[in-house]
Amino acid sequence: xxxxxxxxxxDPGGDVDLWSVFHENxxxxxxxxxxRNDEVLVRMAQLRxxxxxxxxxxxxxxxxxxxxxxxxGDAILKRxxxxxxxxxxMSIEQIATMLHAAYGITRSNEDxxxxxxxxxxxxxxxxxxxxxxxxxxxxxxxxxxxxHFNPREHALRLLQPGDRAREIGAALxxxxxxxxxSALIFVTALxxxxxxxxxxxxxxxxxxxxxxxxxxxxxxxxxxxxxCINIGGFFDRDIDRFLGIDGIRHSTVYLIGIGxxxxxxxx
Numbered sequence: 001x002x003x004x005x006x007x008x009x010x011d012p013g014g015d016v017d018l019w020s021v022f023h024e025n026x027x028x029x030x031x032x033x034x035x036r037n038d039e040v041l042v043r044m045a046q047l048r049x050x051x052x053x054x055x056x057x058x059x060x061x062x063x064x065x066x067x068x069x070x071x072x073g074d075a076i077l078k079r080x081x082x083x084x085x086x087x088x089x090m091s092i093e094q095i096a097t098m099l100h101a102a103y104g105i106t107r108s109n110e111d112x113x114x115x116x117x118x119x120x121x122x123x124x125x126x127x128x129x130x131x132x133x134x135x136x137x138x139x140x141x142x143x144x145x146x147x148h149f150n151p152r153e154h155a156l157r158l159l160q161p162g163d164r165a166r167e168i169g170a171a172l173x174x175x176x177x178x179x180x181x182s183a184l185i186f187v188t189a190l191x192x193x194x195x196x197x198x199x200x201x202x203x204x205x206x207x208x209x210x211x212x213x214x215x216x217x218x219x220x221x222x223x224x225x226x227x228c229i230n231i232g233g234f235f236d237r238d239i240d241r242f243l244g245i246d247g248i249r250h251s252t253v254y255l256i257g258i259g260x261x262x263x264x265x266x267x
Contacts, residue, residue, distance in 0.1 A: 026200040035197050037113065040125070043196050049116050049128050050150050051190075056157040059142060061096035063154070068223035075223035080261075082227030087182045088260035092141040094224055095134070095183065098258065099149045101220040102185070102213045103132050119151060121212035124205035129193035130213060131250075133243055136183035137163040146243070159244070171242060172255075173233030181229070181257035186243060187213055190250045210254045217256050227261025230254070 070078065100120065107118040109126070116126050123129070134156070137144035146160040169178030178184065187210045194202035214230055221228035234255055240247035 022200075022203075026204050028201055032199065040197055041114065044114065044116065044127070047190075047193050047196075049193070050152050051131055051148060052150065053148050053157040053159065056148075056159055057143075058153070059147070059156045059158065061099065061154050061156065062093050063096075064093065065097045065100070066091065066093045066224065068220075069225040070223045072219070072223070075219050079218050079222045079228075082229050082259065082261040085177075085180050085227045085229050085257060085259040085261060087138050087180065088226070090136070090139045090182050090226070090258070092139055094226070095136070095139050095142065096154075097224065098185075098217055098220050099132060099134070100151075100154070101216045103128075103130060103149070103151055104154065105151050117152075120216060121209060123209050124194060124202065125197050127193050127197065128209075129189050129191065129202075129206050130209055130253075131188045131190065132213070133159075133186040133188065134183055135164060135168060135186070137165065138182040164242070168239075168242060171235045171238035172231065173235070174231075177229065177231060177257055181259040182226075183258045184231075185217060185256045185258065186239065186252055187254040187256070188240075188243065188245060188250060188252045192249060207253060214254055214256050217258070221258055227259050229257045229259075231257060 068075070102120065104120050105117045106120050109115070109117050114126055116128065118126060119128060132149040133146060134149060135146045136142065142156070143158055143161060144163045145158050146164060147156040147158055149156055165178045168184060169175035172178055189206045189210070191203065191206065194206050196202075198205060218228045218230070232254070234252070236252060237247055239252045239255070243252065245251065
């Protein structure tokens with residue numbers, strides 16, 4: 001019996017948790033054939049690497065990025081979860097910087113074997129299965145509402161106008177967070193973009209990639225003098241419904257709130 005299965009069998013309760021089943025079934029096996037490069041290229045051509053949302057109001061993001069308040073090393077060391085986060089006015093330049101650091105295009109990759117341009121985070125097979133949405137009512141020069149970020153265009157599309165913070169709050173375990181932040185970033189995954197090549201292992205890669213995106217947002221938020229809080233406590237189906245995605249082929253995997261890190265009382 002394999003070591004992993006032996007561990008499951010030794011569970012005194014006799015029940016197998018779903019996480020352990022997933023972990024076992026997403027392990028790389030030498031017996032599984034790898035997809036050929038020509039097959040991967042054909043499927044990549046069939047799958048868009050970014051949703052377009054044509055027909056929705058488009059807002060081009062500024063290319064000029066604001067200067068950081070902190071150098072990289074200090075931003076990493078000072079990164080914290082802003083438990084006392086509060087809304088604060090943000091500039092559209094700050095939002096553009098954050099989104100570009102999260103999932104923006106950084107290299108063309110025109111001479112590479114796979115045609116997709118590279119982005120600011122590592123991605124299994126450079127398949128980029130994630131999508132980024134942002135809700136805000138505190139950004140100067142940007143209409144309040146739910147927007148979608150398109151890295152190819154370096155632009156936003158306004159999907160739902162108006163402040164929807166209370167609606168979002170009803171879908172969070174800690175509902176107050178929705179009204180305590182200046183902007184709320186939703187990281188979603190179109191699973192087929194990774195699964196077609198890597199099978200069950202691709203699901204692991206997607207979650208790892210979401211972590212890369214969130215860490216970039218955390219560090220850039222800190223460098224811009226803003227607070228950041230990572231949110232895993234949300235009711236998935238409600239958030240998916242709010243975003244207008246099906247929750248099966250395309251579903252939410254992470255939320256990150258941005259705001260002002262309110263000062264903590266001295267101890």
